[in-house]
Amino acid sequence: MNAALTAEELHTYYGKSHILHGVSLAVEEGRITALLGRNGAGKTTTLRTLMGLTPARQGRVTIFGADTTRWPTFRIAANGVGYVPEGRRIFANLSVEENLRVPLARSGPWTIARIYELFPRLAERKESRGRQLSGGEQEMLSIARALLLNPQLLILDEPSQGLAPLIVREVFRVVSQMRDEGISVLLVEQNAHMGLEIADHAYVLDDGGIVYAGSSRDLAADESRVRALTGASAEE
Template identity: 65%
Template sequence: MKALEVRQLNTYYGKSHILKGVDLDVGEGELVTLLGRNGAGKSTTLRSIMGLTPARAGSVRVFGQESTHLAPFRVARLGVGLVPEGRRIFANLTVEENLKVPVDQPGPWNIPKVYRLFPRLAERKAHKGKQLSGGEQEMLSIARVLLLNPKLLLLDEPSQGLAPLIVKQVFDVIVAARNAGTAVLLIEQNVRAAIGVADRAYVLDRGAITYSGQAAEFGQDEQRVQELAGASAQKWDFPDDD
């Protein structure tokens, strides 16, 4: 059974046709990245999957269950966790309090394990969200969703605005989630970093899928990477931790 099946998704904002027949799949325990330039429709795809911006046509199935027209909280109940763009943490709660907000769900993730994965959060657990750096806020945003023990994790631009070393730490966590059995759909503009960790890749351009295949294969097509990433298409080498 696939974790996610999206078929011929068409989504509008008013009269503007944003998604035009989008098809994509995420297998159980698979890390898939959706790439594209700004305005391509990547975030709208996540919003349509989550029910935040309902599709006008097409279908979404989560673990075999039709979810196209479900309210977002019902989609979440199917085992879907969303890490939105913008690190929406509780600014006036401490790290520890933020982590206690999610209702406990059975699964591999708990607060002690999250602290082992993000030692920086353990060090800062008494600090309020507004006192954290951008990278620490991103870590907290991901950690909070992991505590829901989702079976499908959706991430919207987790590397945005982060230093390379922090990007490495965040992507290590995404891989750890996949290795723990969580299916992952990663929306990213950092093309090199995304294809370095993903199993498969899709490219979205002007609301339509223009590439679907193995991430490593896409990474070898230098012309396509350059066209997609432009000035950020240089080879991505994750920095050493030391």
């Protein structure tokens, strides 16, 4: 199967601090790949490197066959990549409808009307300001804005963070549906149980390096290993 994204031996720094130490991973087309790890392991830095926000000093990133290692973020997005950063970052003073009209439209199946079908709650709140939404509604809106770019690859950073369990289930249902739509997904997640439940493949980061790469099912079946590698339970 072809890879939507590959990263080879990425070394990323913040100033003099060496954060990523030779990170390599791949996201197969039409699959969900989970990137797990403890707080401070380097997960968000990995995504920022892939998106060109904190470029690697060494290594290579390839997205849909193009070497994007030195590309600016806007060009990576234009190449078919949707990015949902940690913290949601919606426009607090704009309504739901206005937030959805911010992304530049790309041709494809995802329209505002279809977003409202996927997220009925957003349709109900479409006149509400971003600051009036719950955390779960803000996460839905953040994912919705990325989908309106009609991406081939969707990168999500901690979509379950701070959400109630029922809302987490709803968000992960949507992420699973993205795979059904043929979208490749790279999911960074601290909730090891939920991440492994929906992912096809998993990587675990620890101290800026990959310490596990393999089947998400195999990792989920080894409870002690999940605890050791991610500091979390697969049965939570």
